Structures are given as C-alpha cells and as structure tokens.
Amino acid sequence: MFIFSKILIVFASISFAASNSCSFSVKIKQILHNEGFHSFFRNLTYNIEFLDEEDEPKPLFRSCVVGLDQTLPAGVFANPDELGDLRRVNKVNAIPKNPVNIESSAEQSSPTSVYVVGKVLGAHVNLWMPVHARYHKAAAGGGQTRTTLPPPRLHLKCPDARLDACDPAVARPVTFLCSSSLKDKCNWKEIQYVMITDTPFWDVPIGNTDHYRVVSIGTALVITVGSMYVLKAILDYKNDNDKKYD
Template sequence: MLIILLLISPNSSKDSPCQSLNVSLTQKIDNEGFHRELKWLLERGPTSLQCKLAIRLDVGPEMYLNPDQIADLNRLGHLSVLIVGDVDVEAPAHLSKGHITYIYVPPFAERVSLNVPFHLRYQRAQISGGYGKVIVNKPSVLALSPQSEIKAPCDISNGVLCSWRNVSYQALFDEVELLVPVGDLDDYPLVSIVTLLLGCAGCIYTLSVLSTTPL
C-alpha cells in the first residue's frame, strides 16, 4: 500500500493544474514624457484559477516605480505590488541602481488587468543632445510551487519567502524601447557664462541695496 501511494504522489503533483499553466500576457505602455504607465492583461485557463501567480519586473536604473505612489495604490486596493530595493526618486540614471518589483495577480479570474505607473529618470547630457534609450525588461510570470527552488516574497508584506517557479507564457507584445530627451552639452559654455553673469549681477545688486540702506 505504501509503495502505491509513493508511486501515485509524484504523478498527482505533475498533473496538478498549477504545474501546466496556459498563460498569455499582453503589454502596452501609455502616456508620454517621463511619466508612463504599464498596462498588462494576463489571461489564463479556467482550470488554474486557484493557482497563485505573480509578475516579476526587473526595473533598470533608467526608470523607477515611486514607492509612495505604489503604497497608495496598494492601500486603495488597486494593486498588490512589492518593491524590493532602495529607490531614490530624485537621482539621475547614471547615479541610480535597479530594483525588483513583484506584482501579485488577483486570484480566481481568467482575465486580469494591471496598470502600474512608472517614471523615467533624467539621463546624463551628451554632445548634440537628442534622446537616450530606455529598455523595458520583459516581465517574468511566477507560480507558487512548494517544490521549486526560486525564493521570492509570498506577498507585499515581505515577511516570508515562498517557493515559486517560472511559468512559460505567450507574450503578446514586442520588446519595448522608450526615448527620453537628454541635455545638450553644446549649450554648456553659454549656459555657464549666463549663469555666472546673472550670479554676479545679483551679488552687485544685493551689495548696492545693503550699502544704501541705513543701519
């Protein structure tokens, strides 16, 4: 009897609906300029609705998710997002580090829409100006799986690590490359001279006012 149970147990695990998922992901980016929004539509089969899924996005140094903005969306129940890593929203791209984001998919729905706001960072100025490139990394889809070796937070509380596995999914989108305007170094000498002259003029005016004001 024990031998039969041991033989059945692995097979039942392999036949679990969470082991063979049929998932597709559509991605669209809305808005222009430095403030954008990732729009995902995740679709899965009806037999896997009880499986816990999450989307992992590796965010490069050229962009960021605002922790305060994400916290508000979490609090209002619009999203369930965890940011792993420190995020300096004021730093330019060349002084920033990337961070990892987990977007937890609401359960028991075949179609789930997720709208995640993100922001592009200012990039270092270059000769002749122009535009810098920002690559939006392809997201990974994870499924909770006790037998897997990938460790990631169970939920947005980030209190406990769970075992997850990568899910192969149908990506209904192409790789995204965004453009962000950068400063023009050709104008640097002119800007420096004008700034210096304005600073000197301000100092002279301040001294003249102080010298004519009775103590």
C-alpha cells in the same frame, strides 16, 4: 476488491487532475502606455491569459495568485511612496524589492526590481504599475536615449497542491515573497510563458551641452529681470503705504 477499485479510481482522478493542471500555456501582453516623463502619464501594464492546449481560456486557476518580478533598468524607477499610496486604496499591489533613490540620475543608479501581485479572475489577470524615467547626463548634441524594459518573471501560487505534480520545466518551485526560513512552506512556482507583444522601450530626451552658454546667459537675464521686477513691486507698495499715512 471493491475497496481496491475505489483506491484505483481515486488515484486515477488525482492523476487526471494533476495532468489537467499542468497542461496549460500562459500568454502575456506587456505594454508601456501613454507619453510623458512621469507616472501621471506612463503606466506599465500586463494582460496575462491562461490557455489550454487548443489556445482557449482555461479558468482552472481562478483561485490562484500571480506574482511578477519586474526588473527596471537604471533609467526607469517606480516611486515607493506612490506605490504605497496606491496599495492603501487597493488600486495597485506592487512592492519594491530594493531601496530606491528617486532623486538620482540614471548614471548614478542601478537596476531595481518591483513585485506586482494580483489574483486570477476566470482565466486572466490584469496588472499595472506607474513608472518614471530618470534624468540623464547632458551630452554634446543632445538628442534621446532609449531605455528598454525587459520582460518580467512570472510566478503562480495556488491554495492547493495542484501544481506540485507538474514537471519543473512547466512549474519550477521557487522562493518568492517569503523568507528563506519559510522556504518549505513557500508554494510559489515560476511559470514559463509566451510574450505576444514587442519589448516596450522609452525614449528619454537628454540635455545638449552645446547650448550651455546660451542657456546660462538666458537664465542669468531672466533672474536679473525677475529680481528687478520684484524689487520695483516692493518699492511701489512701500511708497503707496507711505502716502496713505502722510
């Protein structure tokens, strides 16, 4: 009877722990910071909070790892070389999912994805990555074109099986950052969340084809004047040297 009671207590504890692990909510702030065309000025940041049923911080996931799958539309890209440099100095843990041609225009490009990974500290995690805007084809009248950055997919991986008992509607098993051959050992879960910020967007200027003739003439004049100045400087230098040795 004593052993049976202990077994019941253990099962009750496991059931309580599983229930406690599954009763949480996640809120995300996704913000595109600063102004400018390139990543020296523009960072896409994520502030992720784990909360209990009363909207209070829930530090139950401090040993877990968050993985974001961020889709970038054709007009925006993350530079793989830049991400690699930031990973080497432990500033950003972001990995491009697709090959990226950083030289192609928006019209010649396709959407890409980037994985952004970080460890939960207490009841929150802050992640970020640098992003660039692509050049767009010039159009009559010029102006701006708006690129909207969609919300990411959120994944959570814990060192134990605390999320395995959760309803798939709360924590759906997925294959994320692991090969199909290791699918049985891949314990990532896709987590539903609430986005509490407006969808970020990027207004990118585009060229005005109506200015083509003026720009072409101005460019030709600048090249001509610059070339003449350089030739004059070369001739003056040559004449000065000739006088020294006469």
